[in-house]
Amino acid sequence: MKKILGQFVSIKDRNIFSAEVTVAHGKVISIQKKEHNCSNYILPGFVDAHIHIESSMLVPSEFARLAVLHGTVATVSDPHEIANVLGAEGVQFMIDNGKKVPFKFHFGAPSCVPATSFETAGATIDSDGIKALLASPDIYYLAEMMNYPGVLYNDPEVLRKIAWAKHYNKPVDGHAPGLRGEEAKKYCAAGITTDHECFTLEEAKEKLDLGMKVIIREGSAAKNFEALIPLLSEHFDRMMFCSDDKHPDDLILGHINQLCARAVAKGIDVFKVLQAACINPVEHYNMEVGLLREGDAADFIVVEDLLDFKVLQSYINGELVSDNGTSQIAAVPFGTPNNFMVQPKTVTDFYLRATKDSIRVIEALDGALITGEFKAKNLVENGNLVSNTATDVLKMAVVNRYGDQPPAIGFIKNFGLKEGAIASSVAHDSHNIIVVGSSDEELCRAVNLIIENKGGICAIGPDGQQSLPLPVAGIMSDRDGWQTGRLYQEIDSVAKSLGCSLKAPFMTLSFMALLVIPDLKLSDKGLFSGSKFEFVDLQIG
Numbered sequence: 452m453k454k455i456l457g458q459f460v461s462i463k464d465r466n467i468f469s470a471e472v473t474v475a476h477g478k479v480i481s482i483q484k485k486e487h488n489c490s491n492y493i494l495p496g497f498v499d500a501h502i503h504i505e506s507s508m509l510v511p512s513e514f515a516r517l518a519v520l521h522g523t524v525a526t527v528s529d530p531h532e533i534a535n536v537l538g539a540e541g542v543q544f545m546i547d548n549g550k551k552v553p554f555k556f557h558f559g560a561p562s563c564v565p566a567t568s569f570e571t572a573g574a575t576i577d578s579d580g581i582k583a584l585l586a587s588p589d590i591y592y593l594a595e596m597m598n599y600p601g602v603l604y605n606d607p608e609v610l611r612k613i614a615w616a617k618h619y620n621k622p623v624d625g626h627a628p629g630l631r632g633e634e635a636k637k638y639c640a641a642g643i644t645t646d647h648e649c650f651t652l653e654e655a656k657e658k659l660d661l662g663m664k665v666i667i668r669e670g671s672a673a674k675n676f677e678a679l680i681p682l683l684s685e686h687f688d689r690m691m692f693c694s695d696d697k698h699p700d701d702l703i704l705g706h707i708n709q710l711c712a713r714a715v716a717k718g719i720d721v722f723k724v725l726q727a728a729c730i731n732p733v734e735h736y737n738m739e740v741g742l743l744r745e746g747d748a749a750d751f752i753v754v755e756d757l758l759d760f761k762v763l764q765s766y767i768n769g770e771l772v773s774d775n776g777t778s779q780i781a782a783v784p785f786g787t788p789n790n791f792m793v794q795p796k797t798v799t800d801f802y803l804r805a806t807k808d809s810i811r812v813i814e815a816l817d818g819a820l821i822t823g824e825f826k827a828k829n830l831v832e833n834g835n836l837v838s839n840t841a842t843d844v845l846k847m848a849v850v851n852r853y854g855d856q857p858p859a860i861g862f863i864k865n866f867g868l869k870e871g872a873i874a875s876s877v878a879h880d881s882h883n884i885i886v887v888g889s890s891d892e893e894l895c896r897a898v899n900l901i902i903e904n905k906g907g908i909c910a911i912g913p914d915g916q917q918s919l920p921l922p923v924a925g926i927m928s929d930r931d932g933w934q935t936g937r938l939y940q941e942i943d944s945v946a947k948s949l950g951c952s953l954k955a956p957f958m959t960l961s962f963m964a965l966l967v968i969p970d971l972k973l974s975d976k977g978l979f980s981g982s983k984f985e986f987v988d989l990q991i992g
Contacts, residue, residue: 452480453769456487457753459743460494462730465722467492474749477768482745491763495729495743496524496752497707500666500691500736501595501624501647504545504556505532505926506961508699508877508919508935511545515554516780517699517932519773521706522752522762525555525740527693527732529594529624534561535881536790536924538574539584544788544924546589551783553767555750557738559594559624560584562612566597566880567966569986570974571851573790573881578611585619591736592616595626595647597880597967600984602641603634613642622736628821628968631657639663644735647693648968650821655679659686664735666691667727669710671698672958674818680714687723691731698958699928699936700943708760721757787922787929791876791905793852793884796898801848801891803860805831807990811978812844813863813963813971817953820962824971824980826991827862836860836990838889840869840950846891849964850884850898851975852876852906852925858898861973861989863887863963869950871912872897875957876925879965883975887960889949908957910945917945 452475459470459482471485472493504514504526511528518526528549533541542558549556560581565572576584584590593616596602601609616623627638628648639661647666649655655665659682667683669676673695683690692710707728714724733740741747749769755761765773772779807829814823830839838846845866848858866873872888874897884901888894888911897911900918906925909918919938921928928935939957946956953959966972969981980987 455493455753456485456489457491457493460492460725462495462722462725474766474769477749479741479743479745479747479749492754492757493743493751494725494754495741496750496765497522497711497728498732498738498740499523499526499693499707500732501668501693501695502526502528503532503696504528505530506696506698506877507702508921508926508928508939509932510785510923510927511549511556512552512783512785513932514702515552516778516782517702518706519554519765519767519780520762520776520778521708522754522760522765523706524750524752524765524767525557525738527559527592527736528556529559529561531561531564531594531880532882532926533924534564534574534576535566536573536926537788538564538576539580541788541924542584548785552780553770553772554780555738555740555767557591557736558589559592560590561594563597569966569976569979570881570964571853571883571976573853578608578615581612582615585615585621591738592621593623595624596643597626599627599630599638602638602643617642625663626967629654636661647695650675650678650819652678652681655682659689664689664691666693667710668693668695670694670696671701671955672696672818672962673820676710676713680717680719683714683723683727684719687726688731690727691735692728696958698939698955699932700940703933703936708762711760712758715758782931788924789905789922791852791902791925792854793850793902794855795902796850796858796895798891798895800858801860801894803836804834805829805836805990807992809991810836810862810989811971811987811991813861813973815863815865815953815959815963817865817959820965820968822963822971837891840889843867845887845889846894847885847887847963847973848894848898849878849973849975850886852883856975859973859975859977861978865953866956867950867952871910871949873910873946873951873956873960874898874901875908875960876901876906876921877908877957877961879961881964881975882926883964885960885964908942910942910949912945912949917942
């Protein structure tokens with residue numbers, strides 16, 4: 452039996468009082484008002500309402516060891532990334548690994564595997580596969596329905612997936628960036644309950660008015676907190692916080708606690724902030740997470756104050772899982788399933804003959820998943836289209852990792868590399884190899900290093916190369932979270948030393964193959980317009 456003293460934060464009652472919380476057998480036995488001198492605050496643990504654990508480059512057990520340091524006790528986790536590599540086998544790997552540690556992962560059934568028919572993935576999960584997943588008590592919801600055109604145009608397979616979620620009484624997550632008006636109305640009416648992709652205040656307000664719940668996202672690449680936070684004061688009962696994609700170096704520094712601190716600093720009522728961070732996800736997704744009531748599972752945290760939310764202790768099922776900055780969760784062994792079938796490339800594989808005077812160029816936007824498009828004069832050497840470092844129009848490629856096919860070639864602006872190349876097999880959603888570089892030779896070197904490691908990220912420069920192998924499905928590390936975070940920081944620094952000015956070069960790179968986010972992206976099959984939802988020509992007159 453444990454007795455924890457502190458200032459008890461009763462979120463829905465909007466009350467704080469001096470109390471003693473008694474915990475036994477994993478449950479909250481009693482909450483008694485009691486005068487004492489302890490000034491720390493006791494409150495329910497934080498919940499990330501939408502995250503791809505794989506994007507931390509950590510397996511679930513290692514993610515948990517870091518997340519609890521920041522008061523996160525549970526996540527709503529879409530295993531979409533590993534599912535696109537390994538299918539249902541990958542989903543089961545995540546569930547099994549997550550069960551090995553005291554942390555409350557709530558996995559969903561990935562709704563879009565493959566994400567589109569315009570790229571090569573490693574697996575397929577059809578509506579029958581979705582039915583089998585949703586029937587499991589380990590699956591809590593149908594994960595983000597990115598195929599919003601399929602919803603709008605009544606694709607039978609898409610509608611069957613949504614119907615199975617309704618059959619099992621499990622919520623359906625949305626994913627419809629920029630969708631407005633009648634199309635947003637139809638999307639919501641199909642049974643979509645949330646959206647974490649809103650990037651303007653007006654869009655989020657419209658979706659709230661339609662009855663959807665809006666999740667404020669602040670990840671390592673996509674950052675919508677500043678745009679959407681003004682809505683929280685009025686709509687706190689239908690909003691949540693999420694990171695979506697959190698790289699390991701960022702996870703070392705903080706998690707949902709940081710968003711709470713930022714919201715309170717803007718003058719938003721602390722009880723409203725905490726309802727979004729702690730209560731709403733648990734209730735919406737029917738999570739098996741205690742809300743600090745008598746009889747609940749003892750999932751709660753102790754923080755120093757309600758301004759910075761410095762976490763002193765985290766408890767899950769009554770077990771102390773972090774204590775004054777030290778994780779109490781032990782590392783556990785795990786396997787390294789993989790699906791890397793491609794052979795090394797040659798420099799000539801990256802050659803592309805010039806046939807016209809101009810090219811379409813992807814415009815990467817720092818801190819956003821959406822991209823722009825513009826026309827540029829091409830640079831030609833020996834008849835071959837090449838990178839133009841002077842104008843920052845760099846050659847990029849996506850290489851099919853599941854078989855031997857010619858690389859797809861494109862060009863991109865705002866990566867700023869003056870020399871070298873950076874590459875990654877973390878490339879949403881199919882996780883083929885994506886690379887940007889200053890020359891064809893450097894592109895080839897970087898891609899072959901990823902192939903040699905059977906997955907990872909790397910930076911190639913004149914002074915050598917740096918890589919972080921990701922042998923678990925080609926997207927996650929087999930190291931602990933701290934080692935992975937340090938290696939990631941080192942490679943990030945190398946990328947910036949080569950001239951990259953982006954805040955998160957590898958996170959931004961990973962989304963340049965994400966076809967379901969407008970506008971111009973590159974898959975292993977070619978240049979693709981997310982707004983037109985069709986392939987477009989690279990070379991134009």
